Amino acid sequence: MKKEPKEILITWLRDAHAMEKQLLKNLEKQSDRLGEYPAVQRRVAEHAEETRRHAERLESCLEGLGSDTSTFKDLMAKMGGASAPMGLALSPDEPVKATLTNIAAEHFEIACYRSLGAAAEACGEATVAAVARQNLADEEAMARFLEESLPETTRTYLAHQTRTS
Ligand SMILES: [Fe+2]
Numbered sequence: 001m002k003k004e005p006k007e008i009l010i011t012w013l014r015d016a017h018a019m020e021k022q023l024l025k026n027l028e029k030q031s032d033r034l035g036e037y038p039a040v041q042r043r044v045a046e047h048a049e050e051t052r053r054h055a056e057r058l059e060s061c062l063e064g065l066g067s068d069t070s071t072f073k074d075l076m077a078k079m080g081g082a083s084a085p086m087g088l089a090l091s092p093d094e095p096v097k098a099t100l101t102n103i104a105a106e107h108f109e110i111a112c113y114r115s116l117g118a119a120a121e122a123c124g125e126a127t128v129a130a131v132a133r134q135n136l137a138d139e140e141a142m143a144r145f146l147e148e149s150l151p152e153t154t155r156t157y158l159a160h161q162t163r164t165s
């Protein structure tokens with residue numbers, strides 16, 4: 001059965017919303033465990049707030065497209081973020097692995113918002129396209145931060161291991 005492009009766009013918006021909800025959980029869990037990495041901890045907490053806004057923006061896009069909110073909630077409960085790749089559902093408690101997972105997650109989000117932006121433009125949904133660009137800019141900035149801080153996080157982690165072993 002063929003689907004209308006707008007129907008597909010709505011499905012993808014829901015997928016992105018489920019992804020953001022899952023990532024929000026991961027970021028909140030992680031920020032409690034990053035006490036020895038204050039710069040990373042601050043940025044993770046900040047990105048958790050951004051992630052909350054990403055989800056809210058997607059909700060208003062769905063409302064704008066006339067998507068029924070109760071159906072939406074049912075769907076969310078069923079999927080539980082299953083649309084994101086396996087690794088994104090994991091939240092390792094060790095900071096180096098957590099950072100690697102976060103980098104992969106940010107790049108998945110970047111790809112997701114590039115695609116969502118193109119789909120929105122193809123459907124003539126300028127508001128959705130603008131939201132995709134806004135979210136994309138946050139993900140790109142977060143990916144950059146994580147990549148730049150990874151060597152330092154790794155060195156600090158190793159130094160802590162040597163000290164405690
Ligand atoms: Fe996001």
Ligand SMILES: [Fe+2]
Binds near residue numbers: 106
């Ligand atoms: Fe993100």
